Amino acid sequence: MSDKKETSPALERSWFKSIKAEFGKITWPSKNQLIKETVVVVVSAVLLGAIIWGVDQVLQYGLTFIF
8 A cells, every 4th residue: 555645636726726826916116115124123133133243341340350
């Protein structure tokens, strides 16, 4: 006996039809919205990186007195 699941061509066609239907439901952002959201993500990443760097510098400076 084989443990492989065999799919019929009819099942594959219905699967592709459902995928196509789902892609039809996607709403893509406008160019302006995409630019604004990209800027927000980049600025947030830079700020978070700066905060982590700052905390690291403070901890590193503080640990020099202990060791």
